Amino acid sequence: MSSRRVKRAFKYRFYPTPEQAAELSRTFGCVRLVYNKALAARSEAWRQRGERVTYNASSAMLTAWKRTEELAFLNEVSSVPLQQALRHLQAAFTNFFAKRARYPRFKCKKKTRDSAVYTRSAFCMRGGELYLAKMAGSLRVVWSRPLPEGAEPSTVTVSRDAAGRWFVSLLCTDIPEAAPPTDRAVALDAGVASLVTLSTGEKVANPKHERRDRNRLARAQRELSRKQKGSNNRAKARRAVARVHARISDRRKDFLHKLSTRLVRENQVVVIEDLSVRNMVKNRSLARAISDASWRMLRNMLEYKAAWRGRELVVVDRFFPSTRLCSACGALRERLPVDVREWGCGCGAVHDRDVNAAINIKAAGLAASACGDGVRPRRESSRTGRSSVKQELQRVTAGISGF
Known part of the structure; x- marks a missing residue:
């Protein structure tokens, strides 16, 4: 205990x-x-x-x-x-x-x-x-x-x-019950098609709760717009819209609670990426899907559940190029369009975009934890101007062309 x-x-x-x-x-x-x-x-x-x-x-x-x-x-x-x-x-x-x-x-x-x-x-x-x-x-x-x-x-x-x-x-x-110690570590790469991709290769499908109830929500909102303002019928229609929103919110929270509890219970170290969701939702094409995914809510749950169960949560800097970095040889690709889901490296390795990113996030998080950075990402160190994550990876990939 x-x-x-x-x-x-x-x-x-x-x-x-x-x-x-x-x-x-x-x-x-x-x-x-x-x-x-x-x-x-x-x-x-x-x-x-x-x-x-x-x-x-x-x-x-x-x-x-x-x-x-x-x-x-x-x-x-x-x-x-x-x-x-x-x-x-x-x-x-x-x-x-x-x-x-x-x-x-x-x-x-x-x-x-x-x-x-x-x-x-x-x-x-x-x-x-x-x-x-x-x-x-x-x-x-x-x-x-x-x-x-x-x-x-x-x-x-x-x-x-x-x-x-x-x-x-x-x-x-x-006094929350501490989980039994384990030597397992896992990293998460957040996405829209798959809610999260684990460094183990597992992909957790995105339930898309809002999308499943979108027609029901639109129908309730149309009914609300037809009611006269200030009338009892409008108050009833407003509650009908609120019930649809509550249904979506409750299902989303239930799913994220179960996912976060499983990840914290099974792993001693959980590594995630520091995402600026506030800036990402400014993309009008993806704002609705990103909001429905609720990455920030998942992170909050992982933070307090890891503290309760004696686990370690490591947050990697958002500017770390996890997607473009080859997890086999460490070569850094110049650019990688969003529609490219698989890509091959010059070393002969063929990567799934999300799984490769999760593996790199795990390596970066374990390196940051070993160097004593703690759970909060740092933009720069006091003397070198580079985070310990990137310094550690540079030592690992020293002498490799393209990094």
Whole structure:
């Protein structure tokens, strides 16, 4: 067992009663209102007086708002989610001043996800049932998987997605089980035709979830466009579109979770390529296919699952020429068009484009790991101006013509 404690969120679906749904909807609206009023107050204070409003000052504002006749309805919901909204705003400003995020934006009722966070003082679990503050009765939660043995949730987040589904997420401290050590290593080459190609030669087919439901999505969107704005029928049609999107998203996440878990469980070292997905989706011909592949989501899953299971994740620099490099002799080809799926080297080797790239990524990742680069790619080293990946490969391919 691993001795490392991590924070894990366990998400479950639940079905509120009409009274509970109404109470939660009021809570969502109050959370959104408090966040927007606090953001407006802090922005105005900075523009007019050049001062920063702290969390304590925002909390005092909230107390004053509750005492006014106009905002007295804020007392009808639990105070904990309102305080948590102020804490989230404080974290947003902290990230902004640290240049980790953009300036906080106002929450829109139509675009922002409905959610409310309850801390330990505003919920309790008795007899396997969850109770929230100012809520009549327990929530009808579908416990699809058990919580860790002896786990005590620190926060509970209640949310509602665009499709009208209700979820509750319990944040717990857990000690994940470490996978048994192995000497296997694998590299991944991301693609569109094949989602990933492994250095072992295996190709994982791209399920293309969005493409499979594209006709259903288009039909639902056409129905939505015909409805009058502001009508109940338009609201129903909007939820129908959201249900199609939710179906696509759920299937994609399920597939990527199973793939990433298998890769981390079977291999001690996993090597991937650092891809700039944000720039790649600017290609209007491939943007839809790249977005459907969700390479970034797969990378995020590999990162935290490798940390949980005691595995090593190595990220190779995006400028490493894995596709054009011969994995047999190390010769570097000048150019290789995208439509060329197989190519031959002067040494006589014939390569599958994706398998060859995966083999080169694996070699580069193991070289970077041996040189102590860590998991983050570096554009240049402190003295030579070249990454250790390329230095190591240059030593291996020294004297080979064409490299």
